[in-house]
Amino acid sequence: MKLCEVIDALNSEVICGGDGERNITGVITGDLLSFIIGEAQEGEIWVTIQIHLNVAAVAVLKEIPMIILSSGREPSSELADKCQEENIALIVVKESAYEVCAKLKELRVES
Amino acid sequence: MNAEVYEEEYSVDGKEFVSIGIASTKIKAALKMLGIPSDLIRRASIVAYEAEMNVVIHGGGGLMKLEVHPDFIQIVARDEGPGIPDISKAMQEGFSTATEKIREMGFGAGMGLPNIKRNSDRMEIISEVEKGTEIRVAIDLRNKD
Numbered sequence: 001m002k003l004c005e006v007i008d009a010l011n012s013e014v015i016c017g018g019d020g021e022r023n024i025t026g027v028i029t030g031d032l033l034s035f036i037i038g039e040a041q042e043g044e045i046w047v048t049i050q051i052h053l054n055v056a057a058v059a060v061l062k063e064i065p066m067i068i069l070s071s072g073r074e075p076s077s078e079l080a081d082k083c084q085e086e087n088i089a090l091i092v093v094k095e096s097a098y099e100v101c102a103k104l105k106e107l108r109v110e111s
Numbered sequence: 112m113n114a115e116v117y118e119e120e121y122s123v124d125g126k127e128f129v130s131i132g133i134a135s136t137k138i139k140a141a142l143k144m145l146g147i148p149s150d151l152i153r154r155a156s157i158v159a160y161e162a163e164m165n166v167v168i169h170g171g172g173g174l175m176k177l178e179v180h181p182d183f184i185q186i187v188a189r190d191e192g193p194g195i196p197d198i199s200k201a202m203q204e205g206f207s208t209a210t211e212k213i214r215e216m217g218f219g220a221g222m223g224l225p226n227i228k229r230n231s232d233r234m235e236i237i238s239e240v241e242k243g244t245e246i247r248v249a250i251d252l253r254n255k256d
Contacts, residue, residue, distance in 0.1 A: 033164075034222035037157055038229070050217045057132035061156050078129060 001109045003066055003089055006045065009107050010093060010100070012068070015080050018089025022065040026110045029097050033058050040064055045109065047097050051075045056082035065089060070097040117145060117179040123163055125172025125190075128216060134175045135159035138186065145179055151250055154230040155184050158248050161223040162188035168209055168218055169193070170244060183232070184250045191243040198236050202228070 004020030025043030030036050031050050040046060042063040048055060051073050059067055066089040069075060075083075075090060083090040093100050119141055121134035138159045142152045159175065166173040170190020178185040195201045202224050209219020228234050231248040238244040 031217050032220035032222070033217045034161065034220040034226055037161065038222055038226045048217075052216060053129045054131055054217070057136070057160065060136075061153075061160055063153075076129075 001107065001111065006066065006104070006107065006109055007089065007091060010068075010091065010103065012091040012093045015075055015090040015092065016083040016088065018065055018083070019087050020089075024066070024109045027101060027104045029101055036064075037061060045104065047100055047104075049073050049097065051079055053078040053082055055079055056086060056088060059083075059088050060086050066091075068093055068100055070095060070100050115181050117141070117177075119177045121175045121177075123166045123170075123173050123175055123188075123190075125167050125170060128167060128213070128218070131164050131167050132160060133163075135163045138175070138177045141177055142179070142184070147179070147184065147252070151184065151252065155186060155250055157230045158227050158250070159186050159188075161227045162186060162246050162248070164218060165223055165244075165246070166190045166192075168213055173243070179252075181252070183252055186248045186250075187245065189243065189245045194240040194242055194244055195236065195238040196240050198238060201236075 001024050003022045024045055027045045028040045029047040031048050036058050040062040044064055045066045046064045047068045047070055049071055056079055069092045072094045121137055123134050124130055139156045142155055166188050170192030173190030176187040200206055204225045205221040207219040207221035213219045232251045233249040235247045
């Protein structure tokens with residue numbers, strides 16, 4: 001699925017649109033940065049409740065094209081600015097990580 | 112300076128957690144500029160970022176050094192923090208001495224050193240309690256076949 005199609009399918013507040021044409025390869029969720037550094041694969045969506053600048057640094061490091069902040073967590077302005085600069089999609093959803101992951105599974109985003 | 116070795120040094124500010132990644136971003140940019148293969152840049156970036164996190168979180172700041180030799184990349188991270196009393200324990204996945212506040216930000220998962228090891232070809236930790244810690248990591252540039 002293309003990144004822009006994922007954004008269209010979710011009810012979210014879009015902070016940064018990112019590269020809409022990027023293909024999504026899967027989904028990872030977690031709030032421990034080193035866990036994401038160790039486990040995330042290129043092209044995955046990252047669902048987290050962390051909202052500080054280092055989230056963008058990890059996304060850049062792992063070539064993660066899209067970050068979903070769950071449970072309505074609003075990003076820090078530094079995170080929003082960095083995502084803009086790096087062309088990483090950043091959206092906020094009201095649902096919990098569990099609920100949004102279930103939705104992403106249903107959408108079969110990796111296909 | 113050896114003409115065949117590219118060297119750069121970066122100071123790491125220990126006060127600002129939000130600024131973690133400045134030195135490793137520069138390391139990544141330098142490796143890109145030198146035309147290092149992207150899979151090696153990816154590994155080196157992970158090593159640099161994790162090492163930088165440690166320098167900030169545990170070391171209270173310090174310095175990082177990048178050396179690109181003809182055969183390998185070396186990344187050195189040095190701090191004058193409290194040191195590591197038991198290195199084998201620190202290498203265990205899940206072991207961390209980070210404070211609650213740091214953990215709430217998603218740092219201190221106890222996976223930093225294992226992540227560094229996994230992405231390196233050689234890793235050495237020199238640490239003295241109350242003196243500081245130095246991590247030296249090498250990533251080979253050429254296949255040994």
